[in-house]
Amino acid sequence: MLLLALGAAALALAPAAEASIISPRAAHSPNADDIRTSYWVMLIVAVLIAIAINGALIAAVVRFRARRGSAPARIEAGRGFFLRAAVPLGVVAIALFIFGVVMTVKSQEVASAGPDGLSAAAAETAQVGVSGVSQQALSDATQELRNTQPSVPTSNPVKGGPLMIDAVAQQWVWRFFYPGGPGQTSKAGAIPPYSSTGGRPGNRTYSVNELVVPVDTPVVLNITSTDVMHRWFVPALGGQVDAVPGSTSHTWFKADSTGLYPGQSTMFSGAGYSAARMWVRVVSVPDYQAFLEKQTHELGAAQAYVQNAQNTGNIPGGTP
Numbered sequence: 001m002l003l004l005a006l007g008a009a010a011l012a013l014a015p016a017a018e019a020s021i022i023s024p025r026a027a028h029s030p031n032a033d034d035i036r037t038s039y040w041v042m043l044i045v046a047v048l049i050a051i052a053i054n055g056a057l058i059a060a061v062v063r064f065r066a067r068r069g070s071a072p073a074r075i076e077a078g079r080g081f082f083l084r085a086a087v088p089l090g091v092v093a094i095a096l097f098i099f100g101v102v103m104t105v106k107s108q109e110v111a112s113a114g115p116d117g118l119s120a121a122a123a124e125t126a127q128v129g130v131s132g133v134s135q136q137a138l139s140d141a142t143q144e145l146r147n148t149q150p151s152v153p154t155s156n157p158v159k160g161g162p163l164m165i166d167a168v169a170q171q172w173v174w175r176f177f178y179p180g181g182p183g184q185t186s187k188a189g190a191i192p193p194y195s196s197t198g199g200r201p202g203n204r205t206y207s208v209n210e211l212v213v214p215v216d217t218p219v220v221l222n223i224t225s226t227d228v229m230h231r232w233f234v235p236a237l238g239g240q241v242d243a244v245p246g247s248t249s250h251t252w253f254k255a256d257s258t259g260l261y262p263g264q265s266t267m268f269s270g271a272g273y274s275a276a277r278m279w280v281r282v283v284s285v286p287d288y289q290a291f292l293e294k295q296t297h298e299l300g301a302a303q304a305y306v307q308n309a310q311n312t313g314n315i316p317g318g319t320p
Contacts, residue, residue, distance in 0.1 A: 025235040028261065028282075029253040032238045034107045041099065045092065113254075117217035118163060118285055162218035162252065165211065166204075169223070169230035169243040169265070172272035176211045177204040178292060205296045210279045214288035215258050223249045228270065234263030234280050242267065255282040 022043070027033040064075065166177040213219050223232050225243040233240040237253040243265075255261070265276040283291065 027236060028256050028259075029237040031107045031253060032236055034103050035239055038100070038103050042096070045096065049089075049092070113218060114216035116215050116285065117254075118214050118288075162220045163213065164220045164222065165213070167211070167221045167223045167232060167243070169225040169232075169269075169276075171227050171270050172276040174209050174211075174230075174276075174278045175206050176208075177206045178295075179205075205292060205299060207295060209277065210281055212281045212283060212288060212291050213255065214285045215255055215282050217285075218252060218254045220250060220252045223251065229267050230265045230269050230276065231267035232263070232278070233266050234261050234278065236261045237263075237280060240266055253280075255280070258282045258284060 024036055024039055027036045164179065168175045168177065221232065221241075223241055223243045224247065225245045227245060229245070230243040231240050232243060232251065234253075237255060238251060241249050241251045243249065259282055261280045261282065263278045263280065265273070265278075269276060
């Protein structure tokens, strides 16, 4: 009784948690919510099937067990005996297949940006293969990733579409390249412009390990790697997507609230694998624009400083 009382007290006083042993993290994106719904449906169906099978097994053991002084009852499998057991299981399997197809199609659709999102962000995207945005734009982004240096891709924002950001994995960091570059500032309600034909690939505003995005805005990630395979996974914002060298994968999310969402690569990538973490910081649209302008200005100033030091030969801590 004391142990039971202590256990009840521990449960009552335990702090709230986003996930438990069997429960996934709380979802903060439509596609993550679809994954969570699918998880619970599959878990419930699996538990019900397990209960039915074990219940039938226990009933059979009780009914047909041997008793002292009497022979155990026997059962014979007549015509259609196994069919009666297989049909319900087949129906369940077909229902789960249809459910999976429906949820997959549902996860490919995302609504326009909400009232708190960027006004330019509105499109339909898919979990891994983006559809509905603009296949030509995605093809161009993928081609640019392959044609330029792998560490500095140059995909562009889709006019009138979602915010497109390049996520580049490398042992053992993640770099996130935003639309725009040093010297290019954002205007209210708009994504900073960037021309694929103008400027160098290095003129991209970027951040390391922490991705900053506006709330209530569809974000498409173009994911690749510069060395070995990595994997993008932020549980609260969607599923796992591989970062493959020489290839580009696409995924999306639309965060429903501001906050910091942690993630980690779930693909072993070498000795520094445990450090291969990423965070998505979701902020308001004004805060996102302020971050982008500040990051752009600081990167531009740093590039100008380095360029001037190289031109004049005055390199701190080095030799001309």
